[in-house]
Amino acid sequence: MSRELWENIAKAKQAKKQEVQSTSLTLDDEIEFIIDEEIKYFTKWGLSTVAPAFFLIPASKSGNYHPQFANTKHGLVKHIKYAVRIAMELFKDPVVTNFTQKEKDIIISALILHDIGKTTLRNSCGTFNSYVAHGNIAKKHLEQSMKDSGDSRLLTFLNTNEWNLIGQAIKYHMGEFTTYKEGKVNYNYISRFVHMCDYL
Numbered sequence: 001m002s003r004e005l006w007e008n009i010a011k012a013k014q015a016k017k018q019e020v021q022s023t024s025l026t027l028d029d030e031i032e033f034i035i036d037e038e039i040k041y042f043t044k045w046g047l048s049t050v051a052p053a054f055f056l057i058p059a060s061k062s063g064n065y066h067p068q069f070a071n072t073k074h075g076l077v078k079h080i081k082y083a084v085r086i087a088m089e090l091f092k093d094p095v096v097t098n099f100t101q102k103e104k105d106i107i108i109s110a111l112i113l114h115d116i117g118k119t120t121l122r123n124s125c126g127t128f129n130s131y132v133a134h135g136n137i138a139k140k141h142l143e144q145s146m147k148d149s150g151d152s153r154l155l156t157f158l159n160t161n162e163w164n165l166i167g168q169a170i171k172y173h174m175g176e177f178t179t180y181k182e183g184k185v186n187y188n189y190i191s192r193f194v195h196m197c198d199y200l
């Protein structure tokens with residue numbers, strides 16, 4: 001990567017730190033980055049399936065693996081806002097990314113929803129909570145909850161390539177640190193990019 005790109009990433013990190021400490025801690029602004037109406041609808045709905053604790057807890061139980069600002073109250077939401085900001089900055093550099101608008105929407109959706117498994121999730125199959133497998137739990141929860149919803153838009157979305165890409169990116173957002181591999185994992189370019197934005 002070029003020096004200019006690393007400088008832009010550093011600027012984005014600093015700007016995001018300041019922004020998340022001074023703005024309301026919802027993900028409404030991040031959802032508005034999504035242009036595709038079906039992906040936006042799904043993402044808003046996906047957030048509606050989480051417990052209120054999602055908006056209050058730190059990004060890490062142990063205090064490890066996330067910056068200090070994300071290991072405070074509301075830290076998980078701060079972390080997500082930060083990851084989305086990194087993606088938005090990287091989208092500006094055509095040398096690094098040449099995603100279509102729909103692919104950008106898929107990435108933003110996956111980043112917004114990638115850590116919902118860090119809170120207790122409930123659907124018709126039961127109650128689930130595991131920090132270690134939170135990406136897998138999040139994907140399975142969203143899939144089952146779409147089936148349970150009875151919402152024709154969500155049932156249609158469940159059978160789209162967009163959902164397949166979002167689901168895979170959520171499930172494997174921890175990249176090489178994924179511990180719940182089911183057979184060979186074939187990371188695609190979107191899941192790799194989501195992992196990078198989460199990791200940075």
